[in-house]
Amino acid sequence: MAKELVKGNVAIVKGAILAGCEVYFGYPITPASEIAEYASLYFPKVGRTFIQAESEVAAINMVYGAAGAGARCMTASSGPGLSLKQEGISYCAGAELPCVIADIMRGGPGLGNIGPEQSDYNQIVKGGGHGNYRVIVLAPNSGQEMCDLTIKAFDLADKWRIPVVVLTDGYTGQMMEQVDFPQNTAIPVRKPWGLYADAESRSNLITSIFLSHADLEKHNIHLQKKYTRIETEEVMVEKLYCDDAELVIVAYGISSRISRTAVEMARSQNLKIGLLRPLTLFPFPKNDILEAAKTAKVFLSVECSNGQLIDDIRLTLMGKRPVELYNRMGGEVPTSEEILGAIKRILKA
Amino acid sequence: MEYEVLLKKPTVFYDKYPRKDGNKNVTHYCPGCGHGVVHKYIAEALEKLGVQDRTIIVSPVGCSVFAYYYFDTGNIQAAHGRAPAVATGVKRARPESIVISYQGDGDLAAIGTAEIVHAANRGENITVFFVNNAIYGMTGGQMAPTTLEGQKTSTSPTGRNPLNEGYPICVSELLSTLKAPIYIERVSLHDAKNRVKARKAIYKALKCQTERKGFTFVEILAQCPTNWKVTPDDSLGWIRDKMLPVFELGVKVDRTEEAQTSSYPKSIWDTASILKQLDLENVEIKARADRSRLLPAHRNPRIKIAGFGGQGVLTLGILLAGCGMLEDYNVAWLPSYGPEMRGGTAHCHISINDAPIGSPLVSSSTVCIAMNKPSQVKFEKELIPGGLLIRNSSMIDIPSSRSDIEILSVPATELATQAGSLKVQNMVILGAYLERTKLIDMKTVMMALQSMLKKASLLELNQKAIDAGRNYVRSNT
Numbered sequence: 001m002a003k004e005l006v007k008g009n010v011a012i013v014k015g016a017i018l019a020g021c022e023v024y025f026g027y028p029i030t031p032a033s034e035i036a037e038y039a040s041l042y043f044p045k046v047g048r049t050f051i052q053a054e055s056e057v058a059a060i061n062m063v064y065g066a067a068g069a070g071a072r073c074m075t076a077s078s079g080p081g082l083s084l085k086q087e088g089i090s091y092c093a094g095a096e097l098p099c100v101i102a103d104i105m106r107g108g109p110g111l112g113n114i115g116p117e118q119s120d121y122n123q124i125v126k127g128g129g130h131g132n133y134r135v136i137v138l139a140p141n142s143g144q145e146m147c148d149l150t151i152k153a154f155d156l157a158d159k160w161r162i163p164v165v166v167l168t169d170g171y172t173g174q175m176m177e178q179v180d181f182p183q184n185t186a187i188p189v190r191k192p193w194g195l196y197a198d199a200e201s202r203s204n205l206i207t208s209i210f211l212s213h214a215d216l217e218k219h220n221i222h223l224q225k226k227y228t229r230i231e232t233e234e235v236m237v238e239k240l241y242c243d244d245a246e247l248v249i250v251a252y253g254i255s256s257r258i259s260r261t262a263v264e265m266a267r268s269q270n271l272k273i274g275l276l277r278p279l280t281l282f283p284f285p286k287n288d289i290l291e292a293a294k295t296a297k298v299f300l301s302v303e304c305s306n307g308q309l310i311d312d313i314r315l316t317l318m319g320k321r322p323v324e325l326y327n328r329m330g331g332e333v334p335t336s337e338e339i340l341g342a343i344k345r346i347l348k349a
Numbered sequence: 350m351e352y353e354v355l356l357k358k359p360t361v362f363y364d365k366y367p368r369k370d371g372n373k374n375v376t377h378y379c380p381g382c383g384h385g386v387v388h389k390y391i392a393e394a395l396e397k398l399g400v401q402d403r404t405i406i407v408s409p410v411g412c413s414v415f416a417y418y419y420f421d422t423g424n425i426q427a428a429h430g431r432a433p434a435v436a437t438g439v440k441r442a443r444p445e446s447i448v449i450s451y452q453g454d455g456d457l458a459a460i461g462t463a464e465i466v467h468a469a470n471r472g473e474n475i476t477v478f479f480v481n482n483a484i485y486g487m488t489g490g491q492m493a494p495t496t497l498e499g500q501k502t503s504t505s506p507t508g509r510n511p512l513n514e515g516y517p518i519c520v521s522e523l524l525s526t527l528k529a530p531i532y533i534e535r536v537s538l539h540d541a542k543n544r545v546k547a548r549k550a551i552y553k554a555l556k557c558q559t560e561r562k563g564f565t566f567v568e569i570l571a572q573c574p575t576n577w578k579v580t581p582d583d584s585l586g587w588i589r590d591k592m593l594p595v596f597e598l599g600v601k602v603d604r605t606e607e608a609q610t611s612s613y614p615k616s617i618w619d620t621a622s623i624l625k626q627l628d629l630e631n632v633e634i635k636a637r638a639d640r641s642r643l644l645p646a647h648r649n650p651r652i653k654i655a656g657f658g659g660q661g662v663l664t665l666g667i668l669l670a671g672c673g674m675l676e677d678y679n680v681a682w683l684p685s686y687g688p689e690m691r692g693g694t695a696h697c698h699i700s701i702n703d704a705p706i707g708s709p710l711v712s713s714s715t716v717c718i719a720m721n722k723p724s725q726v727k728f729e730k731e732l733i734p735g736g737l738l739i740r741n742s743s744m745i746d747i748p749s750s751r752s753d754i755e756i757l758s759v760p761a762t763e764l765a766t767q768a769g770s771l772k773v774q775n776m777v778i779l780g781a782y783l784e785r786t787k788l789i790d791m792k793t794v795m796m797a798l799q800s801m802l803k804k805a806s807l808l809e810l811n812q813k814a815i816d817a818g819r820n821y822v823r824s825n826t
Contacts, residue, residue: 004628022442025438047616048616058467065407065427065437065440071443175684177679177681178674185618197402199402254709336708336710
């Protein structure tokens, strides 16, 4: 057993190395900086490469290059940095390059602050760059998942040839918890389309250009089919007391941890409350929400953003059930007591 | 008829251009364009160096966006201006590759300024070919950063005015101020003599890369008759008469003789070595310590610790959480992070629980440790009735406002000074807390401290402070 008390950000770095990540390209930004710092410490120790890029833009384009060369590679940042990376993420999506990007969300808009927020939901989950694309979005809420879902991110990225974003908040990045690290490591597998600087791969071309409209439409249809398959095959969700719940909270990241305590408090007061936590934000757990709607009369989106997650819950329920919002912004997070208060107001309990 | 082939297409070019729409025998470049000549020199050099298989060419945005139509090498297309970053990614992932970033003036000297400067400054072992024709070609003749003074373009219709648009950028000179590049030369395509020089420069730059010597850069003054609105014939004179006075030809940097050959990183792939390097070797998790010794009120604590920066608030929290983990509890430590870490006040939330921890935020605490007065005022309110307030009475001169809680006053600052250092106030408090609650076995504390502190003298000091806290509680309660 290799249990360690580490920050979520550090668990990402160790997870990435265990997943066989060969190169890391980063840029400092609070509250994600530990990822670059620990990558700069650990990557060279295992003979892998860490580069501090001149900008977020350069970092994601280095990722594009390394991914094109077939390597497992990653970068990490926080909201303002992700805004800058969107161009590169669009190129990775267009060229179907697998890569992993961690977003440790902070307060916005603009420079905002370094407190925890979840306001990158739309720019990440909806595909914030140009073009018709999606990325897989994983939403860890603990140190353990920062490791496990980072490893999973590399596998999904390769499986689907798609960028995968590990999306979480400043608290989950900064928080220390015990993490049980896996005792096995992955070794990179050769990708038939990659540029390996040899005769076998010489004819390979990495590009997102399709000059003919017909070809680009075909490429877009291919991408959409892939996203549809991902929606069918890769949904991950955690459900707590959803079977008989009259009110179901939907929350991810730090909001889901706080909500969990609120749900336990509510249950101890005989209130039938459940928690549905998406581990994948794209694909969104639509079927699980519809399933929960069989007993739930009302849903509550708990988020540290201005009602971004709630849109996907509403689109899923299509007006079948009311969806309420309890949110905080600006680096403030709800307390369990506040959430319990919101539950009681909604249920008039 | 038998004849000897003297001039042939380099083998690094595709014989026909299968990726291209329409006529597969000719390039997409305009008549008289300089790109074709540059492509040829690159292809010849790669063939001569015998590196076709391991070459990867980064095609930029601009007229040469379709370089991959022609080069029978690995190809990757980049976003506008980002080719040197993409080339960096490729090269770092495949150090044995020969990476070419082929860029025009808009791409390299405008939108991609940061990427080229920093790739050069890192001394990336790549080769950049910078085709300077003083105009944006692909988009239809707009002003480039290298557009000449007075030159008319579609975005400088009355001619480039330095008072409004500045002067043309001389990129080779700009990059020459850096220490890392080993070879920078500006060449021109305007006559046969200069084309020979251009061919040699391109070969030399690539040869240096095969020798893993460092960053090489060749700027090529090339003609764009279409957007200059002159004939191909006249375009050569245009370079000579208009560009040469601004862009001086010649070698700007040549450190190729003294440059050292770089080595590749050696990646480690065996699991045991990786785990060792990641500090993930076995950690002893004690069997669940007997929890029955704890009073119900002291079990599964939710702790808030607060004080001035420098009072060891965050460290105390980490130590408590670490001890909890060693005793097989679920633990969470959440800091107030950011500017607070650089002076001012600090606080952290710690949960130590037999069950998985929901909210790591301690909004209603069972234990509040106040290292100074503002911390007591701010956080004692959050204590649940019957909760435990531990106050550093050396620095708090007001009583608690709560009458429904358990209060433990410890002159931690004073006791720490007596023990030898102000820095161990937090350890005095730890000793007091554990003496009162028995939450953690002292052996566990020592084990955790040993892994945190490397110096024996520090360990001794911390132990002394913990003992001072314990003794104080024993003799005063």
